Amino acid sequence: MAVGETRFPEMPEIEGLRLGATMAGIKKPGRRDLVVIEITEGARVAGAFTRNAFCAAPVTVAREHLSACTARGEAPRYLVVNTGNANAGTGEAGLHDARATCAELGGLVGVGAERVLPFSTGVIGEPLPMDRLLAGLPGAVQALDDGSHAWQAAGEGILTTDTRAKGASVTLALGDETVTINGIAKGSGMIRPDMATMLAFVATDAAIEPSLLDQLLREAVERSFNCITVDSDTSTNDACMLIATGRGVSVVDGEALTRFREGLLQVMTELAQAVIRDGEGATKFVTLQVDRARSRREALDVAFTVAHSPLVKTALYASDANWGRILAAVGRAPVEDFDVNRVTIDLGEVRLVENGGRASGYTEEAGSAVMAREEIDIRIALGRGEQGATVWTSDLSHEYVTINADYRS
Amino acid sequence: MAVGETRFPEMPEIEGLRLGATMAGIKKPGRRDLVVIEITEGARVAGAFTRNAFCAAPVTVAREHLSACTARGEAPRYLVVNTGNANAGTGEAGLHDARATCAELGGLVGVGAERVLPFSTGVIGEPLPMDRLLAGLPGAVQALDDGSHAWQAAGEGILTTDTRAKGASVTLALGDETVTINGIAKGSGMIRPDMATMLAFVATDAAIEPSLLDQLLREAVERSFNCITVDSDTSTNDACMLIATGRGVSVVDGEALTRFREGLLQVMTELAQAVIRDGEGATKFVTLQVDRARSRREALDVAFTVAHSPLVKTALYASDANWGRILAAVGRAPVEDFDVNRVTIDLGEVRLVENGGRASGYTEEAGSAVMAREEIDIRIALGRGEQGATVWTSDLSHEYVTINADYRS
Structure with a gap:
């Protein structure tokens, strides 16, 4: 199930970046499950990773390799992503496998292992099938291309329980030149990102210095991937990478920076919302906007308390305007000195709650x-x-239970 | 659905306390839905109430009346409880209805309105059907009795989506005398008590001074009702009352206090566990024990993070030993400087996780x-x-979704 229609968009070329996907048979045959992303020399790369203490081996290795590159004033040249196996909860053997994957790809393309970052998604706790993964690498390298179909193939090659590939693209006119920002993401369950969603790769042809690139990534993640939740479960493998190939316009400050910041937030918000629309068992796409709070933190706390409430989520599934459950969830949010008589709750254009109770003009028909x-x-x-703050979420349906009672993820 | 068999126990008389239940037709005809509890003059009463900021009108009025009694050095004489309507989210009109209920019962039995405490549970946001409720009061008063059947009738008269009445009783020998502690509770959904579960009434014939009674209630609530969760949703109407009629042994300190404290915790833990066994859609009863933590707070944070994880709960429903989901939930718990290599996770007698990954001796067969x-x-x-810390919870089943998508609670 999924909410609404989403077509994978036409993705313009990003000069200095190519993607290749192949079928390595990592979990099952006949589907794309191994992706290589090639980044030009001289690019800049920023990354945001899960805060889950049980982070996966590839997250640990990707962080190490990114730091090693940064310390030498250079950037990673290759990203390698497999689906079907998260390489999480795999201890020392998992770290060894992630490093061996980087070394093998590095050998194939002629760069050091530390200039390759590994990413994995899929089942937790199984050893990576290294023979099939390594055997698939030459095919992925051979497929490297910068056309829109390569972006779509890569978008498909990173999916797990997702029902559709997720892409977003904007092209900004900056003076006489244009800057393009493309992104792909995957994610459907275990979605309560805490730094970034399951996996997202965003690239631009702009030239942006490392510290600014890092700051731009963090700002955009905070208002996109960190504002979505399907089921409150933070993944062990979350990662979001932002790549600036530097082949195009330089973005430093002023109007160009403002426009770029907006464009980046748009791409990442579209990807984050696409994850929710494709949330496991989702039949509704819900926007929770909390305002007139003392702080953004407080607004987020209230929004996530409502977004995580199983009673609110089942009422949404049932299309039941059960405002009492929304009110009860707001009331248990961690807010100090909370005067509920000042709270108003609106469902679309209908006022539900004011003065501590049901709004006087409310009718069941209007709510329904x-x-x-x-x-x-x-x-x-x-x-x-x-x-x-604004948070996006989905409902809790029978299909969510079916997917998660049946699927070993 | 419910886990295991629970018979309502034989409840010995508590001298100085009588209960009466009747069918007032508050929500639907033909079921007990109105309960009056009569407490002897000279008793002591302690209460713990929900921390939900949108607390229900009866909670506000019960708190006010209890304070007024305490200020005058006396205790409430009557509790009045209705099911079928929570009188929550009802604003000023709801407060008026709760006060009118107390005044009406007070007039019937010859005590001031402030010596009556009101309790309600059921649908949120509908006005109390005052005509039927008030018309039912004489019948409930007429039914007042101290026999075991009166406890059971009261236990039935406070249920909502519960599938069975919940009672617990212990009798302690203190020297040559005995002390009895009886309790009834209701609760099945919207269960993440934050002070006390939906509704629980516990009574003893012991004589206990108010400040000690209050302390004993708070200690026992902290380790019983505050350690259960069905769905992370804290109710607007939670209340737990502890009544000491004072007709029996005096409990002040020493061995008697130790024994009483243990007995009280036993009754309240049995009631709390009965709520979980009868959790909405529950097919499993799960005990989560977290130890070797730096603080009880930290242990509770980890336990509740696992207990609230929809992915863990659906795996429990599927009887799937998906230890990766437990590991991922532990990893996202709010614990500082968390070294996951020191964590062990055991499922029954089977070790699942050690050294940051799957335990070496683990087999899927043993876990399953x-x-x-x-x-x-x-x-x-x-x-x-x-x-x-130890927390009790249930699984997340199709029936949970069905109950909460269909039932307007």
Whole structure:
């Protein structure tokens, strides 16, 4: 199941970046499951990784290799991504496998192992099938291309329980020149990113210095991937990479930086929302906007408390305008000195709650009409300050239980 | 659905306390839905209430009346409990209805309204049907009795989506005398108590001074009702009352206090566990024991992170020994400087995780054999200190989604 239609967009070429996908048979035959991304010499690469303490072996190795490159003033040249196996909970053997993958690809393409970053997604706790993975690398390298079809093939080659590939692209006119930002992402369950979603790769042809690139990535992650949740479960393998090949316009400050920042946030928000629309068992796409909070943290706390409430999520699934459950979830959010008489809750254009209880003009018919929609907006105003936050989530359906009771992920 | 068999126990008389239940037709005809509890003059009463900021009108009024009694050095004489309607999210009108209920019962039995405490449970946001509720009060008063059947009738008269009445009783021999502690509770969904579960009423014939009674209640709640979760949703109506009629032995300190404290914890733990066994859609009863933590708070944080994980809960439902999901949930718990290489996770008698990954001796067969059971123990040792905590929870089943997608609660 998934909410709405999403077509994989036409992706313009990013000069200095090529992608190759192949079928290595890592988990099952006949599907793309191994992707190599080639980055030109002289590019800049920033990364954000999961905060899960049980982080996967490839996350540990990717962090190490990225630091090693940075210390030498250079950037990674290759990313290698497999689906079907997360290489998580695999201890020392898993670290060895991740490093061996980098060494093998490095040997094939003529760079040191440390200039290759590994990424894995799929089942936790099984050893990586190294024979099939290594045997697939030459095919992925051979497939390297910068056309839109290569982006789509790579988007498909990183999926697990996702039902569709997720891509987003913007092209910005900066003066006489243009800058392109392309991104692909995967994720459907175990989605409560804490730095970045399961896996996302975003690239631009702009030239951006490392510290600014890092700052831009962190800002955009904070307002996109860190604002979505399917099921409150943070993955062991989350990673989001931002690549600036430097072949195009230089982005340093002023209008160009403002425009680039907006464009990057747009690409990453589209990808984050695509993850929610494809959330496991999702039948609704829900936007939770909390404002008039004392701080952004407080607004996020309220939004995530509502977004994680199984009772709110099952009511959304049932298209039941059960505002009492929303009110109860808001009421248990970790907010100090909370005066609920100042809270208002709106469902689409219908006011649900004011003055500590059901809004006087509310009718069940009006509430039900909004809840019947596939895309639902819930706005909660706390009456405490001027800060706000927006979080996107899905509902809790029978199919979510079926997927997760049947699928060994 | 519910886990295991639970018979309502034989409840000895508590001298100085009577219960009466009746069918007032508050939500639907033909079921007990209105309960009155009569407490002798000279008793002591302690209460713990929800911390949900949107607390229900009866919670506000019960708190006010309890404070007013305490200020005058006396205790409440009557509790009145209805199911079928939570009188929550009902604003000023709800407060008026709760006060009117107390005044009406007070008039019937000849005490001031402030010596009556109101409790409600059921659907949120509908006005209390005052005509039927008030019309039912004389019948409930007429039914007042101290026999075991009166306890059972009261236990039935407070249920909502529960499938069975929940009672527990212990009798302690203190020297030549005995002390009895009886309790009833209700709760099945919206269960993540934060002070106390939905509704619990515990009574003893012991004589205990108010400040000690209050302390004993808080200690026992902290280790019983505050250690259970079905779905992470804290109710607007949670309340737990402890009544000491004072007709029996005096409990002040020493051995008697130690024994009483243990007995009280036993009754409240049995009631809390009965709530989980009857959790909405529950097919498993899960004990999560976290030890070797730096603090009890840290142990509770890890236990609740695992207990609330939808992926862990669906794996439990599927009897799938998916230890990777438990590991991922432990890894995202809010623990500082977390060295996962020191963590061990055991499922029943089977070691799942050690040294940051799957335990070397682990086999899928051994794990599956434990997961097939109806009662499952998960023990997580953090390797950081000497503190621990135990939390009880249920699984996440199709029936949970059905109940909460269909039932307007």
